[in-house]
Amino acid sequence: MMILKTDKVGKKYLNKWALSNVDISLEQGKIIGLLxxxxxxxxxxxxxxxxxxxxxxxxxxxxxxxxxxxxKEMISFLPDSEFLYNWMTIREAxxxxxxxxxxxxxxxxxxxxxxxxxxxxxxxKGLSKGMKEKLAIAxxxxxxxRLIVLDEPLNGVDPVAREQILGAIVKSFxxxxxxxxxxxxxxxxxxxxDEAYFLKEGKIVLHGSTDDLRSxxxxxxxxxxxxxxxx
Amino acid sequence: MLGRxxxxxxxxxxxASRYVLLGYAAVQMLLLMIIRVFLxxxxxxxxxxxxxxxxxxxxxxxxxxxxxxxxxxxxLGAYPFLESMYRFERDLSGKQAYLELMLPAAAWQKVLSKLxxxxxxxxxxxxxxxxxxxxxxxxxxxxxxxxxxxxxxxxMVVSSPAGFIAAITLTLxxxxxxxxxxxxxxxxxxxxxxxxxIAVPIGIMAFILMTVLISTLESQTAKFPIYxxxxxxxxxxxxxxxxxxxxxxxxxxxxxxxxxxxIEH
Numbered sequence: 001m002m003i004l005k006t007d008k009v010g011k012k013y014l015n016k017w018a019l020s021n022v023d024i025s026l027e028q029g030k031i032i033g034l035l036x037x038x039x040x041x042x043x044x045x046x047x048x049x050x051x052x053x054x055x056x057x058x059x060x061x062x063x064x065x066x067x068x069x070x071x072k073e074m075i076s077f078l079p080d081s082e083f084l085y086n087w088m089t090i091r092e093a094x095x096x097x098x099x100x101x102x103x104x105x106x107x108x109x110x111x112x113x114x115x116x117x118x119x120x121x122x123x124x125k126g127l128s129k130g131m132k133e134k135l136a137i138a139x140x141x142x143x144x145x146r147l148i149v150l151d152e153p154l155n156g157v158d159p160v161a162r163e164q165i166l167g168a169i170v171k172s173f174x175x176x177x178x179x180x181x182x183x184x185x186x187x188x189x190x191x192x193x194d195e196a197y198f199l200k201e202g203k204i205v206l207h208g209s210t211d212d213l214r215s216x217x218x219x220x221x222x223x224x225x226x227x228x229x230x231x
Numbered sequence: 232m233l234g235r236x237x238x239x240x241x242x243x244x245x246x247a248s249r250y251v252l253l254g255y256a257a258v259q260m261l262l263l264m265i266i267r268v269f270l271x272x273x274x275x276x277x278x279x280x281x282x283x284x285x286x287x288x289x290x291x292x293x294x295x296x297x298x299x300x301x302x303x304x305x306x307l308g309a310y311p312f313l314e315s316m317y318r319f320e321r322d323l324s325g326k327q328a329y330l331e332l333m334l335p336a337a338a339w340q341k342v343l344s345k346l347x348x349x350x351x352x353x354x355x356x357x358x359x360x361x362x363x364x365x366x367x368x369x370x371x372x373x374x375x376x377x378x379x380x381x382x383x384x385x386x387m388v389v390s391s392p393a394g395f396i397a398a399i400t401l402t403l404x405x406x407x408x409x410x411x412x413x414x415x416x417x418x419x420x421x422x423x424x425x426x427x428x429i430a431v432p433i434g435i436m437a438f439i440l441m442t443v444l445i446s447t448l449e450s451q452t453a454k455f456p457i458y459x460x461x462x463x464x465x466x467x468x469x470x471x472x473x474x475x476x477x478x479x480x481x482x483x484x485x486x487x488x489x490x491x492x493x494i495e496h
Contacts, residue, residue, distance in 0.1 A: 052332060053495040069491065073335040083329040087246040099235050100334050 001028045002064070003147050003178040004049060009058035010202075011044050018044045019202040021058070026147070029175040031192050033210075034182045035221075036199035037229050042182040043080060045199070046151050049180070050077045063146055073102070076145035078136055080152040084124050090135055091120035094142075101143050108172060109142035115171065116164050130161040137165050141172040150181040154188055162188055186222040196221060198228050232336045236344035244348050248314065252359070255307050259363050262300045266293060267370055300367055308360040315349040315410060319417055324425040328496045339487030342414060346483075349410050350403055397463035408475070411482045412441060418486045422493035445478060 004026040011019045019041045026032055034042050047053045048060055051067035065071045084093050090113065097104045113120065116134040127135065137153055153169070154162045162185075170192055173179060183189045196213060198206035206213070206228055210221055217224060270293040322331045322345070334341065369377055388395045420434035449471065456468035 047496070050333065052329070054492070069335050069337055072333055075333075077329070077333055079329040081329075082326055085243070085246070085327060096239065096330075099239065100336070 002026070003028050004060075004062055004180065006045075006048070006060045007058050009045075009048060009055045009060055011041075011048060011053065012056040017056075017202055019048070022199075022202075022204055024197060024204070026178050026180060026195075028146075028178055030194040031169070031173060031179040031181065033189055033193040033196040034180060034199055035184070035186060035196055035225060036182075037184055040199045041202040042199055043151055044202075046077075046149055046180070046182060049147075050075055050149060074146040076101075076140050076143040076148045078140040078148075078150045078153055080155060082132060083136070084132075086123075086125040088124045089120065090118055090122050090124070093124065093135065093139060094120070097139050097142070101145075103144040105142050105144060109138055112138035112142060112168055112172065115168060130157040133157050134161060134165060134168075137168055141168055144174065144177070146177055148177055148179045150179065152182055152184075154183055154185050166192060186225045190221040193221070198225070200229065233340050233344060236334070236336055236340055237347050240344045240348035241351060243318070244314075244352050247318065248310075248352065248356075251307075251310065252356075255303065255359070255363075258303060259300065262296055262303075263367060263370060266296050266300070270296065271371060297367075301364065304360045304364050307356050307363075311349060311352040311356050315345070315352065316413060316417065319345060319414055320421070323417065323421045323490070323494055324496065332490070332496060337487065338491040339483055341490065342411070342483055342486045346407060346410055346414070350407060353406055354403075391464060393463035394465070397465060401465075404479075408479055408482075411479060411486065412445075413438065415482050415486045415489070416441065418489040418494060422489050425496075448474065448478070
């Protein structure tokens with residue numbers, strides 16, 4: 001089943017196209033990487049997918065639906081910046097998600113908290129950057145959403161936390177859903193990806209299943225990334 | 232969903248305002264204690280006597296602290312107004328905008344829940360503000376008019392309960408209309424840009440333009456009342472009443488539409 005489909009989608013800011021003619025089709029049950037350096041348009045693309053910005057051209061559909069508040073029920077999104085209130089405790093953050101998202105699984109949330117060594121009474125304000133990222137990941141992955149969108153989940157966290165985050169992604173992945181993840185830490189995410197899209201200056205320059213890409217070119221994804229994005 | 236959104240907004244308001252309220256209570260209590268213990272004298276009671284024949288014995292410090300006390304009370308009354316504008320702006324373009332805008336609810340419901348929470352905050356802060364001024368007057372007049380005051384309020388309510396309820400409802404609806412207009416102007420500004428140096432002037436211009444437009448519409452509609460009816464000793468023109476309700480609904484839907492379709496983050 002097709003979870004996400006974009007048809008020649010583009011986004012223009014004043015006179016500059018941040019994204020142009022991006023065609024992406026994501027099927028159910030896969031973890032897909034959107035790879036590219038800073039400024040390549042990854043976050044712009046994700047914002048289009050979740051409806052935070054609107055396309056200047058083309059269209060985006062999730063499970064066949066245009067992006068609107070109904071489609072938001074099917075998308076679980078992890079932004080690349082803090083989005084919770086400082087007054088929240090971890091428990092309150094979970095309760096807020098449980099109140100608004102019908103697909104939020106509290107048991108899985110508690111399990112993920114335990115896995116990432118977080119306790120529900122901790123205050124968001126007192127958490128370190130890595131802990132905040134882990135909490136955000138736990139909240140995002142605790143939803144049984146059809147499309148899970150993770151924007152730079154490994155950004156600014158130490159190697160141990162990265163391992164825990166990647167472990168959490170794999171642990172909570174369901175074949176009913178699709179995970180779209182952006183990262184420029186290719187080495188770290190390479191092993192969990194089924195497919196990869198390489199985004200350069202707002203355009204898809206390479207796409208394929210990670211196994212095919214590796215075997216066809218006899219290179220790791222990291223090496224391919226360096227080749228594609230070398231000046 | 233609307234109920235859950237209102238609960239969420241109320242919780243946000245409480246978390247954001249609790250220290251302001253606690254601080255307010257502490258400062259006002261301190262001021263009241265200083266005034267009563269150190270600056271108060273018997274002569275001051277005469278200042279509260281409407282037909283007093285003796286000269287009230289106010290001193291400068293008493294006057295200054297009283298002024299400060301009342302200024303702080305008025306500031307608390309104005310707090311929900313400023314806080315709701317700031318909060319709405321932050322919800323559209325602050326760090327938490329991702330959480331706010333990703334909630335799977337119709338945008339008009341989100342706006343309505345913010346409006347409801349703002350009105351609750353207005354009632355709470357307004358009541359606290361009036362209550363503290365009342366306490367000040369009672370304490371410094373040695374509770375001379377305590378029972379007379381309650382008797383007066385009670386009589387006002389009992390003599391026309393419908394009028395009392397209507398007055399409160401109309402006041403709240405008036406504030407709701409004002410707030411929704413402000414929310415719309417913020418949304419208009421944010422649909423152009425998130426840069427406050429540009430968004431604020433746009434918002435102010437939108438507010439002035441819409442106020443002029445609405446006032447013109449109201450005055451023109453008042454010329455054709457269609458039917459005049461009385462409710463709780465008040466006269467209403469049917470055309471004005473219908474237009475006010477329709478305008479409120481339009482402002483609400485327009486704010487929601489801008490949030491859903493135009494504002495980008």
